[in-house]
Amino acid sequence: MSTEKNRAAHRRLQQDVWQRHRVEALNELTTEDVKAHFLPPGLPPGREGLKLFVSAYLAAFPDGHNTVEGQVVEGDYSMMRLTFTGTHAGALMQQIGAIPASG
Numbered sequence: 001m002s003t004e005k006n007r008a009a010h011r012r013l014q015q016d017v018w019q020r021h022r023v024e025a026l027n028e029l030t031t032e033d034v035k036a037h038f039l040p041p042g043l044p045p046g047r048e049g050l051k052l053f054v055s056a057y058l059a060a061f062p063d064g065h066n067t068v069e070g071q072v073v074e075g076d077y078s079m080m081r082l083t084f085t086g087t088h089a090g091a092l093m094q095q096i097g098a099i100p101a102s103g
Contacts, residue, residue, distance in 0.1 A: 003073050010071065010078040018066050021058050023051055040093060056093050060101070061086035 009029055016025040026047060036050045043049035057064065064086030072079045091098035 003075055006076065006078045007071065007073045010073070010080060011068070014066055014068060014080070014082075017054060018058075018064070023054050023058070026051055026054065060088060060090045060092035060099075062089055063087050 012025070013029050016022045017029070030047050030050065033046045034050060036046075036053065039045070039049045039053055043052050061084075064084060067083045067085075068080055069083055070081040088102040090101050092101075093099060
């Protein structure tokens with residue numbers, strides 16, 4: 001994937017998935033074996049685990065918002081630095097022993 005296509009896909013991931021809560025967009029934006037290095041133990045690898053992680057976060061932080069602070073893209077590699085804000089309104093990560101809502 002070209003650098004510009006990779007940059008656009010990563011930005012779309014932030015907009016469609018995290019901001020618009022369209023978890024199904026991960027089917028278009030990731031491969032089945034995507035490497036999400038931030039997945040906690042207990043979740044399956046790849047797209048399946050990423051969908052579970054995103055769904056859990058969106059349920060726990062229904063008003064959550066990511067602000068993109070910076071992005072670095074080199075060929076197939078893309079990294080974003082984000083600031084996340086939101087209200088912890090629901091239990092988080094049922095798969096690994098939920099963290100109760102803190103408000």
